[in-house]
Amino acid sequence: MKKLIASLALGLSALGFGGASFAADDAASAPAAPAAASAAAATITAATAAPAASAATTAAASASAPAVAASAPVPNKGDTAWMLLSTVLVIMMSIPGLALFYGGLVRSKNMLSVLMQVFVTFSMIVVLWVLYGYSLAFTEGNQFFGGVSRLFLNGVFDPMKGEFANAATFSKGVVIPEIVFVVFQATFAAITCCLIVGAFAERIKFSAVLAFMVLWFTFSYVPIAHMVWYWAGPDAYTSKEVAEKVTSTAGLIWQWGALDFAGGTVVHINAAVAGLAGAYMIGKRVGYGREAFTPHSLTLTMVGASLLWVGWFGFNAGSALEAGNSAALAFLNTFSATAVAVLAWCIGESLLKGKASMLGAASGAVAGLVAITPAAGNVGIMGALVVGAVAGFVCLWGVTGLKKMLGADDSLDVFGVHGVGGIVGALLTGIFNHQSLGGPGMVTDWVTATVGSNGIWAQFIIQAKAVGVTVVWSGVVAAISFKLVDLVIGLRVTEEEEREGLDISSHGETAYSK
Numbered sequence: 302m303k304k305l306i307a308s309l310a311l312g313l314s315a316l317g318f319g320g321a322s323f324a325a326d327d328a329a330s331a332p333a334a335p336a337a338a339s340a341a342a343a344t345i346t347a348a349t350a351a352p353a354a355s356a357a358t359t360a361a362a363s364a365s366a367p368a369v370a371a372s373a374p375v376p377n378k379g380d381t382a383w384m385l386l387s388t389v390l391v392i393m394m395s396i397p398g399l400a401l402f403y404g405g406l407v408r409s410k411n412m413l414s415v416l417m418q419v420f421v422t423f424s425m426i427v428v429l430w431v432l433y434g435y436s437l438a439f440t441e442g443n444q445f446f447g448g449v450s451r452l453f454l455n456g457v458f459d460p461m462k463g464e465f466a467n468a469a470t471f472s473k474g475v476v477i478p479e480i481v482f483v484v485f486q487a488t489f490a491a492i493t494c495c496l497i498v499g500a501f502a503e504r505i506k507f508s509a510v511l512a513f514m515v516l517w518f519t520f521s522y523v524p525i526a527h528m529v530w531y532w533a534g535p536d537a538y539t540s541k542e543v544a545e546k547v548t549s550t551a552g553l554i555w556q557w558g559a560l561d562f563a564g565g566t567v568v569h570i571n572a573a574v575a576g577l578a579g580a581y582m583i584g585k586r587v588g589y590g591r592e593a594f595t596p597h598s599l600t601l602t603m604v605g606a607s608l609l610w611v612g613w614f615g616f617n618a619g620s621a622l623e624a625g626n627s628a629a630l631a632f633l634n635t636f637s638a639t640a641v642a643v644l645a646w647c648i649g650e651s652l653l654k655g656k657a658s659m660l661g662a663a664s665g666a667v668a669g670l671v672a673i674t675p676a677a678g679n680v681g682i683m684g685a686l687v688v689g690a691v692a693g694f695v696c697l698w699g700v701t702g703l704k705k706m707l708g709a710d711d712s713l714d715v716f717g718v719h720g721v722g723g724i725v726g727a728l729l730t731g732i733f734n735h736q737s738l739g740g741p742g743m744v745t746d747w748v749t750a751t752v753g754s755n756g757i758w759a760q761f762i763i764q765a766k767a768v769g770v771t772v773v774w775s776g777v778v779a780a781i782s783f784k785l786v787d788l789v790i791g792l793r794v795t796e797e798e799e800r801e802g803l804d805i806s807s808h809g810e811t812a813y814s815k
């Protein structure tokens with residue numbers, strides 16, 4: 302199996318997946334893909350490519366040190382262009398993709414409220430990421446939080462010298478501008494928080510949404526991202542004598558060797574558990590179980606789902622941090638797993654209800670995208686099809702049978718799709734990463750970039766531990782955060798405001814003119 306892990310320069314995290322050939326595919330013949338020698342999880346692909354390990358290298362070498370300039374790694378323009386494009390694609394996933402997907406699912410009187418919650422949450426998290434989020438997630442600190450060396454993005458750009466720091470990828474000697482890694486990771490943090498909105502749509506105060514997001518982002522997203530994705534980077538592994546010490550500076554879950562190519566734990570499970578906690582603590586919508594809450598525009602939902610699917614190629618393939626073999630595998634797996642998940646959901650829905658629906662097809666696509674996220678560059682081509690098929694059927698159960706068992710009013714099935722799909726993908730990654738099952742394996746020795754496979758059962762247990770930590774951590778932080786917000790400003794609107802619709806009561810405008 303292969304583990305992913307990319308290096309973080311001056312405090313960045315890492316990601317990893319991709320077949321053994323991924324990480325190293327552009328840098329060396331031996332794939333150095335994400336796979337930590339210490340079992341540090343290849344989990345981090347998406348978020349990941351950690352900035353160039355140890356001291357950030359500068360893109361422009363000092364004129365007074367031409368010798369150093371000659372030896373310093375220089376970002377490849379192709380890799381840089383690919384990462385910038387991937388970043389734009391992930392932005393499109395949130396605005397407008399996720400906003401339209403969620404907006405079409407609510408009643409027309411709440412359409413603008415959902416658009417506002419997604420749009421403003423996305424904007425706020427980007428600012429918090431620049432101020433302190435990036436530093437606490439992707440710099441060296443302890444096993445749970447990073448340090449403060451990159452607060453306000455200090456050191457990423459030196460305006461006096463005109464120099465930009467570099468961030469490592471999964472290949473030794475291959476770097477990208479750290480500022481590119483910063484903005485790429487910012488989109489992950491932002492969309493993760495936006496995903497939570499769907500669980501308590503149509504009854505929460507706008508101010509409560511923002512207050513909760515600040516707390517949850519700081520104490521759940523940031524530490525989970527650090528635990529799963531942060532490591533020193535491949536260039537830090539210079540000899541077997543220092544390997545153990547270098548690994549000890551990584552995040553807790555990375556040290557375990559969990560695989561998470563683009564955010565199954567960090568993004569989807571993390572957000573889904575927080576959403577479920579919110580659904581319980583905020584309570585059910587007025588009329589829930591007695592009135593029909595029919596989506597007001599499945600047309601917009603289909604458009605949103607399509608934008609998510611297209612944007613997800615940047616989310617997953619971009620997590621390879623290089624425009625090479627690992628990105629190509631993640632791209633194909635994202636395409637095929639999603640397609641088969643759509644078919645699986647439609648088949649399951651036909652068997653249960655006698656007909657397939659557009660809502661079901663769109664939900665199946667998202668379920669497949671979620672499940673393949675941790676596996677994108679960590680499983681083989683046939684493994685991706687299995688992941689997508691299982692996700693389609695299991696997530697259908699997640700929004701029907703499991704939802705009834707949980708008894709929560711998860712408005713837009715955040716937990717049923719993102720939580721269940723994320724868990725399915727994370728666990729199956731532990732199985733199908735193995736080379737005997739067509740997977741790319743993982744880097745078992747970062748010093749020599751040796752690729753191999755961990756035992757299937759052993760890796761499955763590691764994946765399960767990562768899932769468990771994420772569920773507990775996010776659940777506890779979310780519960781405390783919701784309680785604090787409730788005590789200070791209150792969580793939900795009045796019954797009168799809810800019946801009138803949040804578009805008018807919270808924002809004084811409507812989505813559609815009569």
